[in-house]
Amino acid sequence: MENYNQTSTDFTLLGLFPPSRIGLFLFILTILIFLMALIGNLSMTLLILLDTRLHTPMYFLLSQLSFMDLNYISTIVPKMASNYLFGIKSISFIGCGVQSFFFLTLAGAEPLLSASMAYDRYVAICFPLHYAIHMSKRVCVLMITGSWVVGSINSCAHTAYLLRIPYCRSRAINHFFCDVPAMVTLACMDTWVYEYTVFVSTISFLFFPFIGITYSYGRVLFAVYHMPSSEGKKKAYSTCSTHLTVVTLYCAPFAYTYLHPRSLRSPTKDKVLAVFYTIITPMLNPVIYSLRNKEVMGALRRNIQRIFFVKV
Numbered sequence: 001m002e003n004y005n006q007t008s009t010d011f012t013l014l015g016l017f018p019p020s021r022i023g024l025f026l027f028i029l030t031i032l033i034f035l036m037a038l039i040g041n042l043s044m045t046l047l048i049l050l051d052t053r054l055h056t057p058m059y060f061l062l063s064q065l066s067f068m069d070l071n072y073i074s075t076i077v078p079k080m081a082s083n084y085l086f087g088i089k090s091i092s093f094i095g096c097g098v099q100s101f102f103f104l105t106l107a108g109a110e111p112l113l114s115a116s117m118a119y120d121r122y123v124a125i126c127f128p129l130h131y132a133i134h135m136s137k138r139v140c141v142l143m144i145t146g147s148w149v150v151g152s153i154n155s156c157a158h159t160a161y162l163l164r165i166p167y168c169r170s171r172a173i174n175h176f177f178c179d180v181p182a183m184v185t186l187a188c189m190d191t192w193v194y195e196y197t198v199f200v201s202t203i204s205f206l207f208f209p210f211i212g213i214t215y216s217y218g219r220v221l222f223a224v225y226h227m228p229s230s231e232g233k234k235k236a237y238s239t240c241s242t243h244l245t246v247v248t249l250y251c252a253p254f255a256y257t258y259l260h261p262r263s264l265r266s267p268t269k270d271k272v273l274a275v276f277y278t279i280i281t282p283m284l285n286p287v288i289y290s291l292r293n294k295e296v297m298g299a300l301r302r303n304i305q306r307i308f309f310v311k312v
Contacts, residue, residue, distance in 0.1 A: 009092075009093040010090045010091065010092050010093060010171065011090065011091050011092075011093065011096050011171045011172075011173050011178065011183075012089045012090050012091075012171055012172045012173065013079075013080070013083055013089050013090075013091055013173050013175065013176060013177065013178075014089065014172055014173065014174050014175065014176075015080065015083060015084060015089060015176050016030075016080060016084075016176035016271055016275070017030075017084060027081070027084055030077065030080075030081075030275075030279060031077075031081060033279055033280065033283045034073060034077045034081075034279065034283075036283050036287070037069065037070075037073045037279070037282045037283035037286070038070065038073070038074070040066075040283065040285075040286030040287055040290070041066040041067070041069045041070040041073075041282065041285070041286050042066075042070055043286065043290075043300075044062065044063065044066035044286045044289065044290060044296075045063050045066045045067050045070065047296065047299055047300060047303060048060070048062065048063040048066075048299075049063065050303060051299040051302065051303060053295070053298075053299060054295065054296070054299055057120055057135040057136075057137070057139075057140045058117070058120050058121070058124070059295075059296075060137075060140050060144075061113065061116055061117045061120060061140060061143070061144070062117070062289055064113055064144050064147075065110070065113055065114070065117065065285060066285065066286055068106055068109060068110050068113065069110075069281070069282035069285050069286070070282075071102065071106055072103075072106045072107075072110070072278065072282050073278065073279060073282040073283070075099060075102045075103050075106065075177075076099075076103065076176070076177045076278045076279070077278075077279065079091065079095075079099065079177065080176045080177060083176075091178065093163070096173075096178040096183075097159055097162065097163045097178075099177060099178045100155075100158070100159050100162055100178045100179075100180070100183075101155050101156070101159040102155075103155075103177065103178070103179075103278075104151070104154065104155035104158050104159065104180070105148070105151045105152045105154075105155040106151065107151070107155075107205070107254070107277075108150065108151035108154045108155060108201075108205045109147040109148050109150070109151030109152075110147075110151075110250070111205055111206055111209040111210065111247075111250070111251065112146070112147040112150060112151065112205070112209055113143070113144065113147045114209065114213060114243070114247050114250075115209040115212045115213050115216075116140075116143040116144070116147065117243065118212065118213040118216035118217055118243065119212070119216055120135055121216065121217070121220055121236075121239060121240070121243075122216040122217075122219055122220055123135055125220050125223050125224060125236060126219055126220065126223045151205075154201055154205065157197075158180060158197075158198070158201070161194055162178075162180065162183055162184075165187045165189060165191065165194075166187065166188055166189060167186050167187060167188065168188035170186070171186060172186075173186065174267040174271075175267065175270065175271055175274070176271060176274070177274075177278070179270070179274065180198060180258070181198075181257060181258065181260075181262070181265065181270065182267065182270065184198075184262075185262065195262065198258060199258075199259060202254075202255060202258040202259055203259075206251050206254055206255050206258075207251075207255065209251075210247065210248075210251045213243070213244070213247055214244070217240040217243070217244055220236060220240055221236070221237065221240055224236040224237070242288045242289075245288075246281060246284055246285055246288060249276055249277075249280065249281050249284070250276070250277050250281045251277075253273035253274070253276040253277055254273075254276075254277045256273060257270050257273050257274065
C-alpha cells in the first residue's frame with residue numbers, strides 16, 4: 001500500500017486508468033475524445049458567433065452549451081492526463097478547490113441551460129406567434145446569465161464547505177478529479193447534514209430540470225403529431241430525441257452517483273459513471289447538434305468558402 005504524507009495539505013488523485021496496456025489504450029482513447037470535444041465545441045461556438053444567419057435564440061443557447069462543454073471537459077481531462085503521463089498524482093489543496101468550483105458551477109449550470117433550450121423549442125413549435133415575445137434577446141440573456149449565476153452560487157457553497165472540513169484520514173482521493181462524494185469520504189467528522197444538502201442540490205439542479213425538459217418535449221411531440229408537413233415532423237422528432245438522449249446520458253449517471261448512499265457506493269463504479277458526464281457528453285453535444293442540423297452544416301460550408309475561397 002502506498003504511503004501518503006499526512007503532514008501535507010495536498011491531495012492525491014488515484015486516477016482512472018490502471019498501469020497496464022489496457023490503461024494506456026483507454027488513456028489514448030480518452031485523449032482522442034477530449035480533442036474531438038475541444039475542436040467540436042470550439043468550432044460550434046465560433047461558427048454561431050461568426051454566421052449572422054445563426055444569430056437566433058436557439059443557436060445563441062446552443063453556443064453557450066458548447067462553451068460550457070468546452071470549459072467542462074477542460075476542467076477535468078488536462079489535469080488527469082498530466083498526472084497519468086508524468087506519474088505525479090498530487091493536486092494542491094487550493095488546486096482541488098478551484099477544480100471543484102469550476103466543475104460544480106458547470107455541472108449546475110448545464111442542466112438549467114438545457115431546460116432553457118427545451119423551453120425555446122416548446123415555445124417555437126407550440127406558440128409560434130408569440131415566439132418573438134417569449135424568446136427575445138433579453139430573455140435569452142437572462143436565461144444564460146441565470147444559469148451561470150445560480151450554478152456559481154451553488155458551487156461556492158459546496159466548495160467552501162469542502163475546503164473548510166478537516167481531512168484527518170489519508171488524502172488519497174479515489175477518483176480522477178476532485179469530486180464531492182469522493183472527497184467527503186476522507187473527512188474525519190460527521191457529514192450527514194452536508195450529504196443531505198448534496199442530495200437537495202442534486203434534486204434541484206438535475207431532477208427538476210430533467211422533468212421540465214421531458215415535459216417540454218412531450219408537449220412538442222404532441223403538437224407536431226398533427227402537423228401536415230412530414231418534414232416538419234421529422235425535424236421536430238429528431239431534435240427532441242437527440243436532445244433527450246444527451247440530457248439523459250448526462251443526468252442519469254450524475255444523479256445515480258450523487259444520490260447513492262455512501263454505504264452502497266463503489267469508487268470504481270463512480271469513476272466509470274463520471275466518464276459519461278465529464279468526458280463523453282461534452283464530446284457528443286457538438287457532434288449531434290452539427291451533423292444532424294442542416295442549418296449548422298450550411299453555415300459551416302459558407303464559412304469554409306469565405307475563409308479558404310474554395311467551393312465545398
